[in-house]
Each structure stands twice: as C-alpha cells, then as structure tokens.
Amino acid sequence: MRDTQNNIPRGTLEAERGLFRFATAGSVDDGKSTLVGRLLHDSKSILVDQLEAVARTSAERGFGGDEGGLDLALLTDGLRAEREQGITIDVAYRYFSTALRSFILADCPGHVQYTRNMVTGAATADAVIVLIDARYGVLEQTRRHLSVVQLLRVPNVIVAVNKIDLVEYSREVFDDILGQLGRVTRDLNLSGVHAIPVSALVGDNVVERSAHTDWYQGPTLLELLESLPAIDELQRADDPFRLPVQYVLRPQGALAPSAADRADELRDFRGYLGQIASGSISVGDAVELYPGGFKTTVTGISIADRNVQTAFAPQSVALELADQFDLARGAVIAAEGTLAEPTNNLSGELFWLDPRPLVAGQRLLLKTGTVTTQVIVSAIEGRRNLETLAIDPADKLEINDIGHASLRLATPVPIDDYAQNRRAGAFLLIHPQDGATLAAGIHTAQNHYAI
Numbered sequence: 001m002r003d004t005q006n007n008i009p010r011g012t013l014e015a016e017r018g019l020f021r022f023a024t025a026g027s028v029d030d031g032k033s034t035l036v037g038r039l040l041h042d043s044k045s046i047l048v049d050q051l052e053a054v055a056r057t058s059a060e061r062g063f064g065g066d067e068g069g070l071d072l073a074l075l076t077d078g079l080r081a082e083r084e085q086g087i088t089i090d091v092a093y094r095y096f097s098t099a100l101r102s103f104i105l106a107d108c109p110g111h112v113q114y115t116r117n118m119v120t121g122a123a124t125a126d127a128v129i130v131l132i133d134a135r136y137g138v139l140e141q142t143r144r145h146l147s148v149v150q151l152l153r154v155p156n157v158i159v160a161v162n163k164i165d166l167v168e169y170s171r172e173v174f175d176d177i178l179g180q181l182g183r184v185t186r187d188l189n190l191s192g193v194h195a196i197p198v199s200a201l202v203g204d205n206v207v208e209r210s211a212h213t214d215w216y217q218g219p220t221l222l223e224l225l226e227s228l229p230a231i232d233e234l235q236r237a238d239d240p241f242r243l244p245v246q247y248v249l250r251p252q253g254a255l256a257p258s259a260a261d262r263a264d265e266l267r268d269f270r271g272y273l274g275q276i277a278s279g280s281i282s283v284g285d286a287v288e289l290y291p292g293g294f295k296t297t298v299t300g301i302s303i304a305d306r307n308v309q310t311a312f313a314p315q316s317v318a319l320e321l322a323d324q325f326d327l328a329r330g331a332v333i334a335a336e337g338t339l340a341e342p343t344n345n346l347s348g349e350l351f352w353l354d355p356r357p358l359v360a361g362q363r364l365l366l367k368t369g370t371v372t373t374q375v376i377v378s379a380i381e382g383r384r385n386l387e388t389l390a391i392d393p394a395d396k397l398e399i400n401d402i403g404h405a406s407l408r409l410a411t412p413v414p415i416d417d418y419a420q421n422r423r424a425g426a427f428l429l430i431h432p433q434d435g436a437t438l439a440a441g442i443h444t445a446q447n448h449y450a451i
Contacts, residue, residue: 020230022156023106023121025149026131027141031162035131035200035221036094036107042207043222045096100226119148119351119440123426126230127156129221134167134197138180143386147402150188151349151442153422156228157193160221165199169212187389196221231422239313240338241279241287242416242424244369245272245331249318271302271318272327277369277423279335280312281319286336289325290414295336296323313423330371332414340424342412346375348427348441349404349418352397356438358405358429359396364438366409368427374410375429381405397439418442 024032039045094105106121122128128149132142149157159181167173174197185193196205197213198221204210207222219227249271281287281298288295300320301308311317319333332339346366352358358377366375383394383403397403418425429439 018230019102019104020127020225020228021104021106021125022127022129022225023108023118023125024129024131025108025118025122025145027133027139030131030133031200032131033107035129035160035162035198035206036105038200038203038206039222040094040096042203043096043098098222098226103225118145119152119353122148122152122154123440125154127158127225127228128154129158129160131160131162132177134161134163134173134177137177138184140386143184143389144400146184146188146190147384147386147389148351150190151351151402153418155192155231157190158221158224159193159195160198161195162198162200164197164204164213165202169197171215184389194224196224239278239421241281241285241335242277242421243272243274243281243317243319243333244277244371245327245333246274246329246370248327249273269320270324271320272333273316273318274370275316276311276313278313278421280310282310287321287333288336288339289327290332290334290339290342292325294323294325296321296325332369340414340416342414344409344412346407346409346415347404347444348407349444350397350402350429350439350441352399352401352403352439354431354436354438355399357396357398358439363432365430365432366407366427367430368413368415369424371413373413374432376408378406378408415443417445419444
C-alpha cells in the first residue's frame with residue numbers, strides 16, 4: 001500500500017490526450033454517485049439543461065447541501081427507483097473531457113446484491129476508484145470490491161477516503177485507514193494502490209485542492225485520472241495480436257483490400273471479420289490460425305470502407321490472407337508463434353453471479369472470444385473468505401462468491417493466461433438452458449489460489 005503523494009509529484013501530468021475508462025466501487029452510502037457528480041460539476045462537464053433539472057429535483061426533495069442545494073448524486077442516479085431510494089442500482093455511464101483526456105466513467109452500485117453490476121463496470125476499466133467512508137474505514141464490501149479489482153487485474157486502483165470533512169480533516173484517521181488498506185492489499189497481493197483524502201459533498205481534493213488537508217501533498221482525483229496510463233497505453237505495444245473471428249465475408253466481384261491501389265481490379269476474396277482483442281497487425285505480418293495451426297501472411301486490412309496498412313486493438317477489421325482457409329465464427333487469427341496451446345482443461349478463477357450455486361459435475365457453456373463450447377465443472381477448489389481474505393475449502397460457490405474451479409472443455413480452446421492478456425484470457429460461464437450469465441472468469445495458467 002502506498003500513499004499517492006509519494007508516487008506522483010504535485011502538478012506532474014504526463015498523460016497524452018486519449019480515452020480513459022474508470023469505474024467507482026465501494027460500500028453502500030460511501031458517496032460514489034456524489035463523488036462522480038462532484039467530478040462532473042467541478043470539471044464543468046454538465047450541460048445547462050441537465051444542471052437545471054437536477055436543481056429542480058434537489059429543491060423538490062429539500063436537499064440542503066452546498067452548491068446552491070444541488071444533490072450531485074442525481075447526475076448519475078438516473079433510474080426512478082434509484083432516485084426514490086437514494087441508492088445506485090445499475091451501472092450509470094457518463095462521458096466527459098478535460099484539456100488532457102476524454103473519459104468514460106461507470107458509477108457502480110454498492111449493495112452486495114448488485115455486485116455483479118460492479119463486475120460489469122470494472123471489467124474494461126483502466127482504473128477503479130474504491131470509496132471508503134472515513135468514519136467507518138474498511139468494510140466487508142470494500143474487501144469484496146478490492147478482491148474483484150484484483151481478480152480482474154485492473155491496472156490502476158485509487159482509494160478515495162471520502163467524507164474526510166466529517167472527521168475534521170484528520171490526518172490520523174486517514175493514516176489509520178491507510179494501515180487497514182495495507183493489510184488488505186498485502187493479503188490480496190494488490191499493488192499500485194493510490195490513496196486520496198476527499199469530500200465529495202464539499203469538493204475537497206476532487207478537482208480543486210483542499211486548504212483543509214495541507215498535510216496531503218499529492219494530486220487531486222482529477223489530476224491523478226489525467227496522469228495514470230490507460231490499458232491501451234500499457235499493453236498495445238507488448239500484447240500479441242489476437243483476432244477472434246466473428247464472420248467470414250465473401251463478396252462476389254468486389255474490390256479486395258489488397259487491390260486498393262488498382263481500382264479497376266474486381267475479384268472474389270475472403271475477408272475474416274472481427275474485433276481485435278489485443279496487439280496490432282500490419283500488412284505483410286505472419287499469422288497462424290486456430291483451428292488447424294496453419295500459417296500465412298496478411299495481404300490486406302480494411303476498417304469499414306477504408307483500406308489501411310496497420311490496425312490495433314480494439315478496432316474492428318476485415319483481414320485478407322495470402323491463402324484461402326475454411327474458417328468460421330470461433331476461429332482465432334494470431335501473431336505467428338504466440339498462440340496458446342489449445343487445452344481441454346482450464347483452471348479458472350470465478351466470480352459467481354447467479355443465485356443458483358455452482359457445484360462439481362455441472363454441465364455449462366463456456367464463452368471466450370467468439371468461441372462457445374460445452375464444459376463440465378471438474379472440481380470446486382476454494383472460496384475466498386472476505387473476513388480473513390484466506391482461501392477456504394469449498395464444495396460449492398454461491399452468489400457473489402469469489403472462488404477457484406477446474407473445468408473440462410468439450411473442445412480444445414487456445415486461451416491465454418489472464419495475467420498476460422486480459423482480453424484473451426477472460427471467459428464467461430453460461431447456463432445451457434436459459435442462457436443466463438452465471439460467472440465471470442479468468443484463466444490462470446498455473447493452478448493456484450492467487451485470487
């Protein structure tokens with residue numbers, strides 16, 4: 001566990017303008033929606049008509065906060081049930097920009113029964129902001145959300161110690177919470193955690209630096225969000241190329257991508273369509289295919305109606321190859337020499353999302369990329385105890401449990417180790433009858449319990 005002020009010097013902002021995704025998490029009533037509202041309000045990212053609507057609703061509810069009586073949580077709690085109950089139920093997505101970056105934020109619910117929504121919001125995030133009420137410190141839901149963050153290998157974790165104004169801006173309280181967090185993050189083997197004392201209601205250290213916390217010399221929340229590296233920045237150059245094939249296109253008498261410089265040449269060609277899961281690809285690159293293990297080269301790349309020389313994740317492309325192959329949905333095109341060995345046996349860390357428990361012997365469907373195959377649960381190997389953070393023996397997983405299971409697949413699948421490739425190492429477990437998503441999972445190349 002480390003304090004933000006010891007990692008990023010004040011005023012040091014090195015991020016280039018680009019897209020950054022982040023999500024909020026934490027226990028109920030920790031102030032997640034208010035924090036997001038404050039971030040939008042103070043960064044001047046709210047339209048006038050939206051601000052007027054929030055002001056009217058705040059007045060009707062008799063809200064007595066600052067900023068002219070605005071209930072800032074209304075900026076993200078859009079469902080009627082959320083506004084009536086004063087809680088967040090579903091993930092609320094908002095978009096805003098600063099001079100340095102564009103952001104997509106996901107305001108996730110804090111109630112334990114909506115933890116699955118938090119998993120959804122955090123799965124593609126570059127960073128997760130975990131809120132802690134300064135009056136109560138680390139709670140079970142805090143530990144659960146930090147476990148999910150570790151499970152999903154989110155590269156940047158920000159802990160916002162909120163409502164610091166309600167403990168009289170006490171440095172001792174903040175330091176005590178840092179100690180609690182340190183024990184949790186050590187047990188989870190979670191590194192790179194940044195902590196900031198904030199007050200979402202008043203605005204301390206959210207966009208503007210607070211005069212009440214002169215003992216804190218680190219960046220504000222917005223400064224930190226503007227400076228942290230995005231997943232694409234961290235991984236684009238290093239990740240091996242992966243294209244799960246979604247569709248094979250065979251237009252008759254159309255202009256092939258490789259013939260773009262000869263407008264009079266029309267011919268039949270085979271285009272392999274999909275969204276690049278990781279890495280980049282250029283015309284002339286050597287690739288290998290699953291199934292079959294065939295090797296060939298890329299002779300053309302098109303994005304929509306444009307022919308390009310290079311494409312990268314997460315762009316959707318059509319590839320033309322030097323040779324013709326009978327591929328279909330579920331195939332994978334990968335950089336030569338990088339494709340994982342197809343396997344029937346999978347060691348998976350699971351976040352169980354369904355009220356129906358998972359037990360050994362169940363027959364389910366597993367989906368990774370565009371591949372869907374039948375699977376049998378060979379064994380339940382452990383479940384994380386959210387009080388002690390230890391791995392306890394278990395014979396089943398129930399809703400919101402985080403655990404480990406061994407799976408046997410009907411069809412060999414080349415799935416990457418999640419620690420090396422987030423997009424290509426993730427999977428879902430699906431109920432074969434009703435199609436419900438039962439679990440979010442990640443593949444661990446070695447059978448261990450580092451959840």
